Amino acid sequence: MREEDIRVAVIHPGKFILPELGEDLGRYSERKLSARKIDIIKGARVASYDGSTVELSNGTRIRATTLIWTAGVKVNPVIESLDCGKERGRVLVNEYLAVPGVNGLWAAGDCAAVPAGNAGEFYPPTAQHGLREAVVAAKNIEATITGRALKPFTFKTLGQLATIGRHTGVASMFGFKFSGFAAWAMWRTVYLLKLPRLSKKLRVMFGWTFDLVFGREIEQLITVRDVQGLVDRLARVRARTNLPSVEQTSEAAAALN
Ligand SMILES: Cc1cc2nc3c(=O)[nH]c(=O)nc-3n(C[C@H](O)[C@H](O)[C@H](O)COP(=O)(O)OP(=O)(O)OC[C@H]3O[C@@H](n4cnc5c(N)ncnc54)[C@H](O)[C@@H]3O)c2cc1C
Numbered sequence: 001m002r003e004e005d006i007r008v009a010v011i012h013p014g015k016f017i018l019p020e021l022g023e024d025l026g027r028y029s030e031r032k033l034s035a036r037k038i039d040i041i042k043g044a045r046v047a048s049y050d051g052s053t054v055e056l057s058n059g060t061r062i063r064a065t066t067l068i069w070t071a072g073v074k075v076n077p078v079i080e081s082l083d084c085g086k087e088r089g090r091v092l093v094n095e096y097l098a099v100p101g102v103n104g105l106w107a108a109g110d111c112a113a114v115p116a117g118n119a120g121e122f123y124p125p126t127a128q129h130g131l132r133e134a135v136v137a138a139k140n141i142e143a144t145i146t147g148r149a150l151k152p153f154t155f156k157t158l159g160q161l162a163t164i165g166r167h168t169g170v171a172s173m174f175g176f177k178f179s180g181f182a183a184w185a186m187w188r189t190v191y192l193l194k195l196p197r198l199s200k201k202l203r204v205m206f207g208w209t210f211d212l213v214f215g216r217e218i219e220q221l222i223t224v225r226d227v228q229g230l231v232d233r234l235a236r237v238r239a240r241t242n243l244p245s246v247e248q249t250s251e252a253a254a255a256l257n
Helices: 023-035 077-080 127-146 182-193 199-213 223-242 246-256
Strands: 008-012 038-042 046-049 053-056 061-062 088-092 159-163 170-171 176-180
Touching: 023 038, 023 170, 023 176, 159 182, 159 223, 176 182, 182 199
Parallel strands: 008 038
Antiparallel strands: 046 053, 053 061, 159 170, 170 176
């Protein structure tokens, strides 16, 4: 494919992209992406997509066979059936992460609307908050059983990091703002540290370091064991969903032929 055959457009409803990181870093990201010939279309929303054309709220039509949707996370439908208070589909909890009016029901993470200090404000649905809410919820469940005092959930967002590609990032951490290679390195380090197990951390760290020097490796090594693992997993999914087995599918295909 030639570069001039590719068009990438970013559609954003606000005045600048990445509003969570503030205007300076948002504008910086726009400049970087525009320099890479990415069109940044602001002040418009995606109104519809019919598989070949994206229509924006301002009437602009863009022909596209690939649409990547990144706007928001929908609450799991299982929550809808719960008979309790909700806030934009999320289970409304009190500061102790308990659901008022439903004895023994607790919620944490993306499914929970956790009040954040000021009335009407809620903590954002991110892993940073979810992980800590889970710990407080677990301790409060234990405290309820053992008759101890409950602990309210309070947390100050540590910061936000984003990568905008080509070894460039933007970050707002502990009130300080970073951009460029330093922010990208910070972003990588944070995610590396979050990987479970030291051996995994080291493997990924060496892999990333080699990629920096020699470029990214695009081939992947798949062993017989990996294939067997996939076959076993597929068999389990088929058994759960009553899908026809591989043999039944092959027999049906043979009969058709
Ligand atoms: C593309 C993307 C990027 C993100 N980037 C960041 C980031 O950089 N930093 C950050 O902090 N956060 C980020 N987040 C948000 C973060 O992933 C979530 O806040 C976090 O995963 C929420 O954790 P959770 O345990 O509440 O929910 P989930 O991680 O969604 O876990 C819910 C689990 O419940 C399971 N489940 C669903 N229905 C049922 C059922 N009926 N029975 C049993 N199990 C069920 C699901 O399979 C899933 O495993 C990102 C999210 C997305 C989508």
